Amino acid sequence: MLELRDLQLLTSLARHQHFAKAAEDCGMSQPAFSMRIRNLEDRLGFSIVRRGNRFLGFTGEGELLVTRGRGLLEEAKALEQELAAARGQLTGTLDLGVVPTAASFAARLVTRLRQAHPHVLARINVMSSTAIQQRLLEGAIDAGLTYRDSIEQSLVVREPLYEERYVLLAAPALVGENDGDITWSEAAQLPLGLLDQSMQNRRILDWIFAEQDLKPTVVMESNGFMSSIVMAREGQLATILPEALVEALGPLEGTCTFRLVAPDQSRPICLATMQRQADLSTVRALRGVVDGFMR
Numbered sequence: 001m002l003e004l005r006d007l008q009l010l011t012s013l014a015r016h017q018h019f020a021k022a023a024e025d026c027g028m029s030q031p032a033f034s035m036r037i038r039n040l041e042d043r044l045g046f047s048i049v050r051r052g053n054r055f056l057g058f059t060g061e062g063e064l065l066v067t068r069g070r071g072l073l074e075e076a077k078a079l080e081q082e083l084a085a086a087r088g089q090l091t092g093t094l095d096l097g098v099v100p101t102a103a104s105f106a107a108r109l110v111t112r113l114r115q116a117h118p119h120v121l122a123r124i125n126v127m128s129s130t131a132i133q134q135r136l137l138e139g140a141i142d143a144g145l146t147y148r149d150s151i152e153q154s155l156v157v158r159e160p161l162y163e164e165r166y167v168l169l170a171a172p173a174l175v176g177e178n179d180g181d182i183t184w185s186e187a188a189q190l191p192l193g194l195l196d197q198s199m200q201n202r203r204i205l206d207w208i209f210a211e212q213d214l215k216p217t218v219v220m221e222s223n224g225f226m227s228s229i230v231m232a233r234e235g236q237l238a239t240i241l242p243e244a245l246v247e248a249l250g251p252l253e254g255t256c257t258f259r260l261v262a263p264d265q266s267r268p269i270c271l272a273t274m275q276r277q278a279d280l281s282t283v284r285a286l287r288g289v290v291d292g293f294m295r
Helices: 004-016 019-025 030-044 060-086 100-116 129-138 184-188 200-211 226-233 243-249 281-294
Strands: 049-051 055-058 092-098 120-126 143-147 156-170 181-183 191-195 217-222 238-242 256-261 266-274
Touching (some): 004 030, 004 129, 019 030, 055 060, 092 100, 092 129, 092 281, 100 143, 100 156, 100 238, 100 243, 100 266, 100 281, 129 143, 143 200, 156 243, 156 281, 181 184, 184 200, 184 256, 191 200, 191 226, 217 226, 226 238, 238 243
Parallel strands (some): 092 143, 181 256, 191 217, 191 238
Antiparallel strands (some): 143 266, 156 256, 156 266
């Protein structure tokens, strides 16, 4: 008889493609993890994993177990939440995958979710748009806040949230006299700190510059905004941020923000969830918060 714990181990192994990482994710030692997989194979009477000096993938039967197992785990999670809701209290976890530029918006959504449903634990996982799509398909996250055009529409519901627009953050001395707006051409001449090229936001900015035959002066890259913001406050560089993040942070001492123009640019951010026969109660609650937030 299959147990849900067996399916959790297999889906974790599928996600990490590595025995040690999957074991750590499941809170087990690697020997105990491997032994449980072998015991499962013995009980079922066929191999699940192709083995060598390292993990080499799943057998055909193993792929079937992982695919169907993800669905069963989602159904079990939905059932647990429905039973809790039937007792008059929404509980459970909501795992969100969020692109860095939408982290501040996600925090505001979670604040409202907590106000409406204080017993829901929300987990915000900041990751790339590529990772969000993959983890949605794997069932590792319940919903994503990501760029609409970076996620495939098949099997995924995309609900519009807002248009991401861009501003330049810099010390006044670095920019000089300015009327509150700055062109992309002027921004390209400044020393810039941007996200690294694994992030969709950076690829968008690179595309905007390339469309105008501009080569920005990038002097620092990181996988988050904090380093660039700190260095901008110290007058070392300028950085390009989503307007929603700047509004959430409020005034930053020692810096000014400048709207980027000529041309105006924006990209749509959406809420992405999987199409399921039975939605998670936490996902339905999140949609309710989004509906109220967007009115």
